[in-house]
Amino acid sequence: MIRARLVLACVLAAGAAAPAAADTPGEGACAAFSVPGRAIEHPFELPGGQRALVRDPYGGLIFRNRLFVSFVVRTVDKAQREQVIDHVEWMLDGDPAPLARNRGGRYALLVPSTRFPAGQHQLTAHVVLRDGQALDEAIDVNATDCQPVTFFADIAVSRGRRAAATLSVGSGGPPMRRVTFTALRGVRAAAPAALRGRAIGTLSFFDGTSVRQAAGLTLRLPRRAAGGSVVVLRRGALRVTLHPGRRRLLDVNGLPDGTTGVRVRLAPGIVAPRRGCPVRADLVATVLGGRGSGAAAVRSGVRC
Incomplete structure (x- = not known):
């Protein structure tokens, strides 16, 4: 049986602790991550x-x-x-x-x-x-009344190296500028040779306080990925970077203004364990906001 869990984390920036006021998310005191x-x-x-x-x-x-x-x-x-x-x-x-x-x-x-x-x-x-x-x-x-930062990692760890993954982060209201996904244990990023030059997933945006979702942007592995980090999406200031073989799995930089939710869907084998069950995978999503929003890290995990 696969179990998913959301583990709570900490606000990294001074002054970003959750406020007492009942503000609209993204405004007033709720402009800081909680x-x-x-x-x-x-x-x-x-x-x-x-x-x-x-x-x-x-x-x-x-x-x-x-x-x-x-x-x-x-x-x-x-x-x-x-x-x-x-x-x-x-x-x-x-x-x-x-x-x-x-x-x-x-x-x-x-x-x-x-x-x-x-x-x-x-x-x-x-x-x-x-x-x-x-x-x-x-x-x-x-x-x-502010809403918390959320992170859900949905990885089909029971399929071992063929696991597909979906990583979703919601800010709770404040806009995000950058999201980094890091593995504490259990999974690694990979750039399989069979997928070079092909689509390996999508990046989409949603309202970080609900489930509404927009159409996704295609993530594509370069034909030549000669080791090291690889850029799988570049559109204006927006850039998504994959880090094969490292615990730092994926960076999403230059998010559009007002982004409050990010969802990354990855093809089988891109972020996956090295073997099948039993597996316990723990990941951290680190979000960085604009001025006044601070930064926060939230932990999530799956196991089988």
Whole structure:
């Protein structure tokens, strides 16, 4: 079975952290790239010295376009939590009302993301113990209406060297000037001799906040690819460069003004593993924007 996963990454440029304001993507504060953070576990101590934590799977940043958000209080093991903690009540900025009708059960919070207004907030877990004592653990969260940078790598890794690949990056709103695809493991770029002088795929653009797509531009392998990097598309300032044999797979430079989504479809064998299953491939898409947009790196992977 092939499994695809989207792994979250980091904003590379200073000042490009996700904003609090509910701006239109690509305007105001949303002109900077936003990416989800890594999960954070906030430890605290219960009476008697037992250790517990509040798990924030969003790294302090909630995108309000997701359906639900969930936070949970955990201990070293579930049995200990049952013995020590009766239940957890949740408050947003000191008020339990916005988080009413919680679907998370005794220890977790599960509510629609829109319960968190755009902006900076303090989320408090009011932990009620079995013996009647209670304590509060507060964490900081930021909610935004901006949309995150996304990267999806769809590679038919089960076909080994004959795998076809589709690499899609959406900016979430800010325009992109450059996209670089890099393999952390599992796949490499290639320029098969049988495909020299032939089309090896397409480059297309789409709205980076939805699925609308425009017609693609043909990527063509030169007849003479004598080693090293090869340009497979050149149109005005736009250039796509393939790097056979390297972890740095593909560069897309000189993107047209206003580009918010890039999709590269590649013929079998251009970006592929060296063998069939089992394979675990991890890739990173690095996007560079215009002035004020910053840069971001997002990781994705497939395995079989």
